[in-house]
Amino acid sequence: MYNSKITGLGYFVPENVVTNDDLKQWMETSDEWIQERTGIQERRWIDPATGETTSTMAVKAAKIAIERAGLTKDDIDFIIFATLSPDMYFPGGGVRVQDMLDMPTVGALDVRNQCSGFIYSMSVADQFIKTGMYKNVLVIGSENHSGGLERSTRGRNVTVIFGDGAGAAVLSRSEEEDKGVLSSHLHSEGKHAKELALEGPSTGRWVPEILAENNPDDVSYYPYMNGQFVFKHAVVRFSEAIVEGLQANNLQKEDIDMLIPHQANLRIAQFIQRKFQLRDDQVYNNIMKYGNTTAASVIIALTEAWEKGKINDGDLVVLAAFGSGFTWGSVIIRW
Structure with a gap:
């Protein structure tokens, strides 16, 4: 039985910073109110003019992770994509990443477990590697929340909390039994x-x-x-x-x-x-x-x-x- 080890990490967040004070243009709130309840000072929201999506952010994070793993896109055997905000209702974001990265026709699995999605995805990737099915698995978590939030006082309890961004890890087969x-x-x-x-x-x-x-x-x-x-x-x-x-x-x-x-x-x-x-x-x-x-x-x-x-x-x-x-x-x- 093989072991799995993280060999590459990467993340991407939109440039557009939205502070707690910025939220006042849409709702009755304050920096003090938000920080007291959540600890949040600011978040990143996609600027619609950039054309950024859940999948494009995922690709940017994935490229960094793959490069840091010392691999190329052709070395990836499988994609696991965790998100609650795919570009489309269907198909999921995994196949979009496969296409945008111009990968071979590797499998792509979408995980819909919201906040625990990356944990679940890591578990699945780990099992694929430990059983010998795959050698290098690309695991992604990416979200575009800002497009679906209610920007009003009525929706503030949820809206002030969420931000956009993506992260990726490459999980690879390892011979080290005590690591990974x-x-x-x-x-x-x-x-x-x-x-x-x-x-x-x-x-x-x-x-x-x-x-x-x-x-x-x-x-x-x-x-x-x-x-x-x-x-x-x-x-x-x-x-x-x-x-x-x-x-x-x-x-x-x-x-x-x-x-x-x-x-x-x-x-x-x-x-x-x-x-x-x-x-x-x-x-x-x-x-x-x-x-x-x-x-x-x-x-x-x-x-x-x-x-x-x-x-x-x-x-x-x-x-x-x-x-x-x-x-x-x-x-x-x-x-």
């Missing part, structure tokens, strides 16, 4: 699906139905989040996923060198940090700059932490996420 992905742990609890969801348009609430109603108060086509409910579940599930990963590898919380949590809310990350008694230099957060980029958040944060020299050879790195579904999980990595 040690384990991954995935969970779901569908009974809470509607606590963080976008119900329409969908096959359950299709476009003609919405248009026929002509109801200006219909918000089913904007994301909905029961913030307090999600927060309470997140802090529990984050902790469970981390503990599960550590126990599976006979490790303790003291063994963690770097925790990369999904960037959902700075208060959640700080709660987890206190619970595991981790120092500031053992947890990497960048939600202050980018907001919540859903499937892209963990991989953008991981790439930034690595670029800044905060992750070194032999470090124990823990990735953890919780989000819509509810779905959650963790990946334990020996760097």
Whole structure:
């Protein structure tokens, strides 16, 4: 059985910076109000004039990751693309990346697990490699939230949180038994699906139905989040996923060198940090700059932490996420 190891990382965020004060043009809010509740100071939103999309951002991140892995596009055996905001309802973004990178006709899989999408994708890629099916798998998380947010006071509780961006990792076969992905742990609890969801348009609430109603108060086509409910579940599930990963590898919380949590809310990350008694230099957060980029958040944060020299050879790195579904999980990595 083979082992899998991250050999390349990359990320891309739009140039357009939207500060908390900028949001005042659309809604009643303030920098203090947003920071107190989320920790966010600014986020990146695509400028429509640039023509940027979920897939084009993914391609830019992927090119960096592939180059850093010392590979070419022709060395990639499979693509796994995590997103809740594909360019089109169908087909998914994976095939768009394959086309834009002019790759051979490798398989492309789309993962729709929202905030835990990258964790799930890493787990799938790891299994493909460990079973010997593939040698190099390109794993991507990319989101274009800004095009689907309600820019009004009514929608501010959700709108102020989300940003756009993409990250990518190349997972490769490795002969080193003591390094790479040690384990991954995935969970779901569908009974809470509607606590963080976008119900329409969908096959359950299709476009003609919405248009026929002509109801200006219909918000089913904007994301909905029961913030307090999600927060309470997140802090529990984050902790469970981390503990599960550590126990599976006979490790303790003291063994963690770097925790990369999904960037959902700075208060959640700080709660987890206190619970595991981790120092500031053992947890990497960048939600202050980018907001919540859903499937892209963990991989953008991981790439930034690595670029800044905060992750070194032999470090124990823990990735953890919780989000819509509810779905959650963790990946334990020996760097």
